[in-house]
Amino acid sequence: MLEQGNLRVLVLHLINEAPRHGYELIKAIEDLTGGVYAPSPGVIYPTLTMLEELSQLSATTEGTKRLFSITDAGKAALEEAKPVLEAMLARLAMAPSSDAMMPVERAVENLKTVLRMKLSNRADDPEAMRKAADMIDELVRKIEEI
Structure with missing residues (x-):
């Protein structure tokens, strides 16, 4: 800031x-x-x-x-x-005001929660980890285009 x-x-x-x-x-x-x-x-x-x-x-x-x-x-x-x-x-x-950022902050928290819940017990599954990382990387690219 x-x-x-x-x-x-x-x-x-x-x-x-x-x-x-x-x-x-x-x-x-x-x-x-x-x-x-x-x-x-x-x-x-x-x-x-x-x-x-x-x-x-x-x-x-x-x-x-x-x-x-x-x-x-x-x-x-x-x-x-x-x-x-x-x-x-x-x-x-x-x-932007903190109110304007709330939907994004909520979405980020949802992402962190689903990653913990879905992937924490699949750490020994390299394919699941790669797929999750690829999806996050794709999302980052789309956000950068905004």
């Missing part, structure tokens, strides 16, 4: 809009992607720490939470990355 380094730019952009906590950033990114992608805390918090170490963000502690604000250095970095940000926001605006 995001290319290398884009998360940092997106975080700076969102914090530039308004100071935020880490969890608020996760939800804001999830909203931007229509629910298709939400960075994990294991991704977002190291990114915040790195941006703070680069002096692009500052943080204040509110109880057990940290509120992040953008610094002048962060605003300069964001301005420098403006073309990247604009392209990324345009791409995210065109991303």
Whole structure:
């Protein structure tokens, strides 16, 4: 969903809009992607720490939470990355919502279930495995043509 380094730019952009906590950033990114992608805390918090170490963000502690604000250095970095940000926001605006992906996700889960049920007890049948692999490969080719 995001290319290398884009998360940092997106975080700076969102914090530039308004100071935020880490969890608020996760939800804001999830909203931007229509629910298709939400960075994990294991991704977002190291990114915040790195941006703070680069002096692009500052943080204040509110109880057990940290509120992040953008610094002048962060605003300069964001301005420098403006073309990247604009392209990324345009791409995210065109991303399908999680609702749109539901039929595909359901179909993939059905495929995984039938593979487990039908083939798990036929692992010693190379012909059945080859036929299943051929069918899946054919499906992949058809999907690529869409």
